[in-house]
Amino acid sequence: VVQFALAAQTARVTIALTVEERSASRVKRSDTDVELEALMLRLAAGDRSAFDPLYDAMWPLVQRLTTRMMRGAPEAQDAAQKAMLKLFARASHFEPGRSATTWVLAIAAYECRTLLKRQKRKREDRSEMEALVDAKAGSPETAVIDRDFEAAAREVLGTLRATDIATLEASARGERPDLPQATFRKRLERALARFRAAWSARHGSD
């Protein structure tokens, strides 16, 4: 019975302490919010002297939220900066009675959500594109077409002059022979024109 009474008393004390701590932290939080609201209202009325203290108070708040929402991604900094810019652009529309902290964090959270959505869409687009390329490259039908096309091109290439072949091969390899740039470009243009003419003569299309 004594042990039970002691345990109950300890529990009561713990609960009381927790409640006290929580209410103390709530008071502290609301104090910050009141200060922020006062600064926001001053800035909304056009008082420029409220800008610097408000910036200094909001920047860490916004940074913390974006880092947490973006899970420490490097884009969190971008989101925080964008949120700050948006926030000050809309500061003149801040109305009395609103919670400044909620207002600031809502803008930052919206910025994070937009950035996360954009990132997700980019990833989806990239994976779709890769899947498409893989599907095309992997099919046997595509491999046969590529092989036939290469053989036909080599056949036509064989009818050209040695200088034209060398120029086209050098261009395909991304090399440039020891020639002035303009000369090489002209040679390449002429070789391509002859290749096109030979291809048309043999296959009847460009």
Place this chain on the structure above:
Amino acid sequence: MEATDLRTRCKSAYERGRVQLGLRAAWPVLPIAALSMLLTHRPAVTLAVSALLIVVAVSFRARGLAYGRALVPGFVAGAAPLALPILLRSGGHCCIGDACWQVCMLGCIGGGLVAGLSLGMATAAQPESRGTFLIAATAVAGLVGMLGCAISGASGVIGMVVAMLITSLPVTLVANART
């Protein structure tokens, strides 16, 4: 982006926001200018005063504080010298003793007196920067009133301004003393 760079960009964003706010606050000038253009038949004066009024309204609202607060009371006070001469424009002449006045001229002076009274009361209700508020609100009310008083020419405008000034200042002082 550097921290100081972000601070500067935030300041610019804030100033842009203020100008947008000012542009939104200046919209009443457009219907007032259209009304003045239709009824006073002095397009040059109307255009010049309207342009000046838009600049004043945007810059006051963007500047904020007492200047920003003065905008709406200024427009409200200016409504009397704007409307009275236009409403009384076909009234002919009014003679008191030997002196004869155009009725719309009297409208300008009466409108100026009402505007001054309204400005004085609005100024007395201000918690701070009363001087700045009174000057800013008088400027706005004067420009709005000019758009109506243009109907009776320079004498009407001068009459309206003088009437506005001689009532607004004493009313402010009396209201100040009472509070």
